[in-house]
Amino acid sequence: MDVMEAIKKRRSIRGYRDKEVEEEKLNLVLEAGRLAPSASNRQEWKFIVVRDKEIREKLGVAAHHQGFLGEAPVVIIACAATETEHIMPCGQLSYPIDLAIAVDHITLKAVEEGLGTCWIGAFDEKEVKKILGIPEPVRVVALLPLGYPVSIPSPTPRKSKEEIILFEKWG
Numbered sequence: 001m002d003v004m005e006a007i008k009k010r011r012s013i014r015g016y017r018d019k020e021v022e023e024e025k026l027n028l029v030l031e032a033g034r035l036a037p038s039a040s041n042r043q044e045w046k047f048i049v050v051r052d053k054e055i056r057e058k059l060g061v062a063a064h065h066q067g068f069l070g071e072a073p074v075v076i077i078a079c080a081a082t083e084t085e086h087i088m089p090c091g092q093l094s095y096p097i098d099l100a101i102a103v104d105h106i107t108l109k110a111v112e113e114g115l116g117t118c119w120i121g122a123f124d125e126k127e128v129k130k131i132l133g134i135p136e137p138v139r140v141v142a143l144l145p146l147g148y149p150v151s152i153p154s155p156t157p158r159k160s161k162e163e164i165i166l167f168e169k170w171g
Helices: 003-009 023-034 053-062 094-112 125-132
Strands: 045-050 074-080 139-147
Touching: 003 094, 023 045, 023 074, 023 094, 045 053, 045 094, 053 074, 053 125, 074 094, 094 139, 125 139
Parallel strands: none
Antiparallel strands: 045 074, 074 139
16 A cells, blocks of 8 residues: 555544454554654654553543543554653744654554554543553643444545645745
């Protein structure tokens, strides 16, 4: 599968089959995140892999009662582990951007491996930290259920190129 095909096939999966994710596939998905670029090559991330059903169910409650986190055989928690105050020369914090790139790599590799994911940003960070024993000042950026989809939703509408692409300058 080429990258554009994976991009076109990626969907937010909210229903998972009762089937374990093979260790080889999990390792490939995690490797995709590990290889992502980051500001000044800081690689300030940690990924917690949760397979325990009870913990996954607790994470589902912490994620505003999104029960499908308990259904997925794996939940990956993407964290900014160090230097969460680092600001790039453009004025942006680096950790949210770095983690977004890494999580996107993970989601696209998951598609290639026949797996589904759903980027979860709606969660109570304090509760997730409590459940997983994550210390301060670590930031939890995303929860990512991973598994075999029950079904693949239809694509969602996208804006046209003309609505989002500008050339040379604004306007």
